[in-house]
Structure formats: structure tokens, C-alpha cells
Amino acid sequence: MDKSATSEGPSPSELIDGRIAELADWRGETLARARALIREADPQVVETWKWRGVPVWEHGGIVCTGETYKAVVKLTFAKGARLDDPKGLFNSSLEGDTRRAIDIREGEAIDAEALKALVRAAVVLNTAGGRGKR
Template structure:
């Protein structure tokens, strides 16, 4: 088991995503030499979000984030993007888990509308 904070954070995010959307399908996409493990993606009637690991943060990108409400203000990256929105989390950043669960549920509901 890794003691890297990013691995622990990604595991938590994966658990929360699957709790909010138990029927979501998890896949690894975009495998390449610089990212041999690929990018975890979660789909439920369309792409919901992806998880990415960077040197100084982890990123959750919501494919259609610009179209869903974020009343708790979790989105803090890709705010000018036309379609997507993201959450960058650094080691000491807190995550409002209830707000995150609601955001995932909203993304799934948007895909199904």
C-alpha cells in the first residue's frame, strides 16, 4: 500500500463517486507511455468525471460541469472552459464530502435528462 497522499485522495474520490453513482462504470482510458495506468473515468449514461494525478494535486474533471449547479463552490479549475469544470485538490485541501456526493449525483442526473 502506498503512503502517497495522492493515492489516498484518489481512493477516497473513487469511493465517493461510486457511492453517489453505484451504477457508474469505471474504466481506464488514455493509456500512454507517460501515463501507463491510464486515466480513471466514470460513466453513467455518458461520461461523468475523470480522476487525474499530478505532482502537486489531484484533479476531478466533470465532463459537463458547466451545465450543473455547484452551490457549494467546489469547482475551482477549468472555470472558463465551455463544457467541463474541475476540482483541484492539494495535499492539505479539505473536501466537503456531502457537497461532492451531491455534485456527482447532479452530473449523473444531467446525463440522464
């Protein structure tokens, strides 16, 4: 059972399904596509629901979150500043020394292979005891 799930309410995965359905526009489609790629990259990823409504994917710690705003779907990688990003997907939250984010706007395609590589790298970083690029 996901650690954020309760026996009385929907599971985090069901809550994420609900968020995607309630958006019913390009943001729902984009979040669904990102979710599918995250799960392809790491079949052991755990979906959680935190901070009153944010989809979170975890494996050995937070891999990334999937927030939806009016103009963007934002994938925030908890330790993104320590990940190599050879394809330059990170385009937001670049000023900090911990997180990095990918803002996806309407009509923008997701580089599937590059996103999956970032997810896999985040899992390696999480499960390696925090060692990685500094």
C-alpha cells in the same frame, strides 16, 4: 464487464486500484477517497480506464475523470459547466463552456456531501438526454 476491460488484462477497477497503490502518498489517499464518494453517490457508476491511464467514472456518459499530478488530484466533470455548484467546489477549468474541475491539493479535505451532489447531478444530466443548466 466494463467496456474498457479486456479478457486478457486487468479490469479498469483493478487498474484504478493499481494507480492508487503505486502513488503511495497523499495523492493515492485522495484519489481513493474521491473514488469512494463517487461510488457512494452512484452505486451504478461504471469505472473505465481511458487515454492511456486516466481513471474515468461513467453513467450515461462521462461523469468525471480522476487525474493525478505532482501538486493536485484533479476531478474533471465532463459537463461541469452545466452543473449547479452551490458549495463552490469547482476551482479549475473555469474558463471553458463545457468542463469544470476540482483541484485537490495536499492537506485539503473533500466536502463529501457537496461532491456526491455534483456526481448525482452529473448522472441526472447524462441520463436526461443532455438537458440541464445552460
